[in-house]
Amino acid sequence: MHGRPRKSLKQEDEAALSAKAEKLRSLQSQFLVNHHNHIYSKEALDLSAKLLEINPECYTAWNYRKLAVQYNLSNSESNSDSDSAASIFDQELKLVENALRKNFKSYGAWHHRKWVLSKGHSSIDNELRLLNGFQKADPRNFHAWNYRRFVTAVMKRSDEDELKYTEDVIGDNFSNYSAWHNRSVLLSDLFKRKAEGFFPKEKVLREEYEHVHNAIFTDPDDQSGWFYHLWLIDQTVKNDTPLLVSSWPSHGSNITLNENNYLHDCGLSLLNSTLSDTRTLPVILYFNQAVEGINSSTVAVKSEVLQEDLVWKPLSTNNSSTAQIWVAYLNLNNTELQLSKTYSIEITIGHSMGIVSSNGYHYGDPSQITFKLCVQTAFKEPVEGQCAKLTSWKDNDFQKIDNFEESHSTVSADHRIPTTSNWCMEEIDEEITNFRDLLSDCKIGKLTLARLLTALDLLSPQHDKRKYHTEEVLKLYTDLMKLDPTHSLYYKDEHSLVLLQQITSSGESLLPHCHYYKNATETNTSYICLRLQNLSLSRMGSIQNLLWVQMLDLSHNELRSIEGLEAMQLLSCINLSHNKFGSFTALGPLRLLKSLKVLNISYNELGSHSIDTRRYLCSSPLAHTEVFAWDRFEILCGSFSATKFWEAFLIFESLNLMDLNITGNAVADENFTSFIVKVLPTLKWLNGEELS
Amino acid sequence: MGELAAEKHVRYILSIEKKKDSFESVVMEHLRMNGAYWGLTALDLLGKLDTLDVDEVVSWIMSCQHESGGFGGNVGHDPHILYTLSAVQVLALFNKLDVIDVDKVTNYIVSLQNEDGSFSGDIWGEVDTRFSYIAICCLSILHRLDRINVEKAVKYIISCKNMDGGFGCTPGGESHAGQIFCCVGALALTGSLDLVDKDLLGWWLCERQVKSGGLNGRPEKLPDVCYSWWVLSSLIMIDRVHWISKEKLIKFILDCQDTENGGISDRPDDAVDVFHTYFGVAGLSLLEYPGLKPIDPAYALPVDVVNRIFFSK
Numbered sequence A: 001m002h003g004r005p006r007k008s009l010k011q012e013d014e015a016a017l018s019a020k021a022e023k024l025r026s027l028q029s030q031f032l033v034n035h036h037n038h039i040y041s042k043e044a045l046d047l048s049a050k051l052l053e054i055n056p057e058c059y060t061a062w063n064y065r066k067l068a069v070q071y072n073l074s075n076s077e078s079n080s081d082s083d084s085a086a087s088i089f090d091q092e093l094k095l096v097e098n099a100l101r102k103n104f105k106s107y108g109a110w111h112h113r114k115w116v117l118s119k120g121h122s123s124i125d126n127e128l129r130l131l132n133g134f135q136k137a138d139p140r141n142f143h144a145w146n147y148r149r150f151v152t153a154v155m156k157r158s159d160e161d162e163l164k165y166t167e168d169v170i171g172d173n174f175s176n177y178s179a180w181h182n183r184s185v186l187l188s189d190l191f192k193r194k195a196e197g198f199f200p201k202e203k204v205l206r207e208e209y210e211h212v213h214n215a216i217f218t219d220p221d222d223q224s225g226w227f228y229h230l231w232l233i234d235q236t237v238k239n240d241t242p243l244l245v246s247s248w249p250s251h252g253s254n255i256t257l258n259e260n261n262y263l264h265d266c267g268l269s270l271l272n273s274t275l276s277d278t279r280t281l282p283v284i285l286y287f288n289q290a291v292e293g294i295n296s297s298t299v300a301v302k303s304e305v306l307q308e309d310l311v312w313k314p315l316s317t318n319n320s321s322t323a324q325i326w327v328a329y330l331n332l333n334n335t336e337l338q339l340s341k342t343y344s345i346e347i348t349i350g351h352s353m354g355i356v357s358s359n360g361y362h363y364g365d366p367s368q369i370t371f372k373l374c375v376q377t378a379f380k381e382p383v384e385g386q387c388a389k390l391t392s393w394k395d396n397d398f399q400k401i402d403n404f405e406e407s408h409s410t411v412s413a414d415h416r417i418p419t420t421s422n423w424c425m426e427e428i429d430e431e432i433t434n435f436r437d438l439l440s441d442c443k444i445g446k447l448t449l450a451r452l453l454t455a456l457d458l459l460s461p462q463h464d465k466r467k468y469h470t471e472e473v474l475k476l477y478t479d480l481m482k483l484d485p486t487h488s489l490y491y492k493d494e495h496s497l498v499l500l501q502q503i504t505s506s507g508e509s510l511l512p513h514c515h516y517y518k519n520a521t522e523t524n525t526s527y528i529c530l531r532l533q534n535l536s537l538s539r540m541g542s543i544q545n546l547l548w549v550q551m552l553d554l555s556h557n558e559l560r561s562i563e564g565l566e567a568m569q570l571l572s573c574i575n576l577s578h579n580k581f582g583s584f585t586a587l588g589p590l591r592l593l594k595s596l597k598v599l600n601i602s603y604n605e606l607g608s609h610s611i612d613t614r615r616y617l618c619s620s621p622l623a624h625t626e627v628f629a630w631d632r633f634e635i636l637c638g639s640f641s642a643t644k645f646w647e648a649f650l651i652f653e654s655l656n657l658m659d660l661n662i663t664g665n666a667v668a669d670e671n672f673t674s675f676i677v678k679v680l681p682t683l684k685w686l687n688g689e690e691l692s
Numbered sequence B: 001m002g003e004l005a006a007e008k009h010v011r012y013i014l015s016i017e018k019k020k021d022s023f024e025s026v027v028m029e030h031l032r033m034n035g036a037y038w039g040l041t042a043l044d045l046l047g048k049l050d051t052l053d054v055d056e057v058v059s060w061i062m063s064c065q066h067e068s069g070g071f072g073g074n075v076g077h078d079p080h081i082l083y084t085l086s087a088v089q090v091l092a093l094f095n096k097l098d099v100i101d102v103d104k105v106t107n108y109i110v111s112l113q114n115e116d117g118s119f120s121g122d123i124w125g126e127v128d129t130r131f132s133y134i135a136i137c138c139l140s141i142l143h144r145l146d147r148i149n150v151e152k153a154v155k156y157i158i159s160c161k162n163m164d165g166g167f168g169c170t171p172g173g174e175s176h177a178g179q180i181f182c183c184v185g186a187l188a189l190t191g192s193l194d195l196v197d198k199d200l201l202g203w204w205l206c207e208r209q210v211k212s213g214g215l216n217g218r219p220e221k222l223p224d225v226c227y228s229w230w231v232l233s234s235l236i237m238i239d240r241v242h243w244i245s246k247e248k249l250i251k252f253i254l255d256c257q258d259t260e261n262g263g264i265s266d267r268p269d270d271a272v273d274v275f276h277t278y279f280g281v282a283g284l285s286l287l288e289y290p291g292l293k294p295i296d297p298a299y300a301l302p303v304d305v306v307n308r309i310f311f312s313k
């Protein structure tokens, strides 16, 4: 019930209403008797019509009408009287019209009309006329718009004519989101089939920008044009073709392997002991969108170290066969690698068909990644590896790096930018000018400007980095947080993404965040840790530029999730302490990090929330992406309650952590501690203390 | 700011049954099964489900089942997928799923899937993404999701995705918060949320919050308590709920209470009904309002009920 005032009725009104209720009740019960006894006489039909005119929502009565039509048709068919068929259907159309006048939002009435028309005995021509009347009375009614799409499809009315209709409706009043929406549907279709006058789409888009400016610039607070404008920007800049954005190892890099199997990346010691234990090396491909079809025929790998075809796996948190990130492990176990010899590895992508986006676009930019492997004599490492010691994240264990050595080349970001047309840059430029001049002091103006500038930076060739607008965009988002506090965390998330883009865009900008981690007793080893702590980040991003990272400090931020972090396959130590992680499912991406040994998740909000916002973004039995491992649960921790501990079990059961810190979370009581020790048999350090 | 008049709402919900002769209840007689789900779930969230006679409710539900396996909205009404889900949900609330013939109910739902992956609401062929959600949710509760073509079902839902990241009833249909809940919910239950443009949809959804703090269902429409459920649960499933102001929304819902006679209405000072009472209470539960049981955003059942279905042997 909507829009009915909450006042008690006067006595006479109450009496009238109760009489009405009595009448309706008796209609309904008589109708049900007729329905159950299959009575389709004129009286019975009249009664059901009366009922539907009072209560169009009574779905069973619409069903009865359909049965009656079928019954009466089969009786009239024997008379081969086609006129009477038409009149049977006309009666139904009339009834629907009356019912709709009573309740314009009745699903049952609209569907009945569609059902009648689909039988093909009635003329479709009246329908648009009827609709025009209804749509004038309520221009936003989505039932009417849905029905309109049905009618125009049956009539084979052209998209161009319907486009004209939305233009007229918007002309009457631009504040009609439904019409803008329908315009996007029609245009998408026209673009897709490259209809005459709509391909190339440049000219059309240019007109559409002007069209929607009328709405936005007239009343910037009216949302009707906002989303349409954003859609136009997307139509202008988006690249449908799947492309490779980055990879690890990156093209042209040198990877040095250590004699005692420690992996070195040009002087960057890889911490990871799993890698060296199993002598496997990850190869990561990062695309601009989810793709499928990565396999040994679409990705060719040439190298003398290669013993067998690489097995490519999609890195997805829901077992999907499409993913933005794909990984393969190069197995060096059975390869005799000679000291000081350099081995070349050549990966060619997309030279044969088969890599396809979820929208059906084929990979568009055949490319090659070549990197070199060599083996070096290593310094002696303690056999146990670094996890014999506790990982400290204290400031004085880190040392600033003054400048990258040449050997640090892989640290710098390696992202490819597809070539874009001049038209696209010009259009975005023009929009920027428009919004700067006309709308730079209101919310939608600032937000659109920030988005346009970000889009422009993404389109600009990399050598133009100096012309980037990052500072201006950051300021716009800061302004927006104050201007529109209700949505401040939306702007903060956007702010974080732009900030990370700035930090990771070059070696120069990364340098202040790269530190050597000094392990006190192993003075001859130092590792690079990327420290993004204390930046008030509320969201992680730019991960395509961080595939090389093995030790990551994200502490003292405002992170709630680490979506996308699964791409960082080299990661072995991560500090997430002092953030806003509210559930174990938020740690889902860690399950895909085979090398992870050290996790600090202390001082977060684990166990403080009754509602889990990551519940369905994590693979789980609830989402039917995996089966709960009852067997393992019972072997490891059968005495604990699965309904209480399933999330923690799901996350930690697949990890091989040696050092976990979980203090400062509501969940971390004694009971939980005894549970976690059982689930993580590899654990040596818990909450900073050595386990006996 | 006021407080939740929990006791009054319990009394209001329990009193609805006694007002069977009012015009509203006669008009809504055909969807009593939905009413039962709204009222009983709200009672459970308020911690008062045990005040009811379980056997009476269960035998009434079973008297609404048809030979086809589907349930009607009330005794004597035709079977429809809408009421079949409500029946299954109420039985799940009471931990009484064992009273139904699971295969029979499953067969009914399976029979409603169309060649293109969509679902009809009943034998008469109305197609709507609401029915896709219902079919998926219902089969999931019954552990029978493997009986339908999930891949096609997902594909059909994605074909209803719009330029704003939202979803409509059928391909080309305008985005609407209720429809978005159904589509996002169905995608959540099939592990397919990677197909949602979370940032785009999240922005559209968070812009549903208007000055009063309430949420509307489409741009430039009035706020309404029922969208507290549809918008909020969608925002939660895609992890973007922090993009709105929870405090303002809590205040709006509390302002819609009838603090005298219990119940919650669509907007402040409108007449209350069980539908908005449920959506108000469920919305507050999603907002972690103290004293309420948490509700699952996709199954629309209390979290403990969902955990019981999936994590007890």
Ligand SMILES: [Zn+2]
Binding pocket: A002, B224, B225, B226, B227, B266, B276
């Ligand atoms: Zn409402």
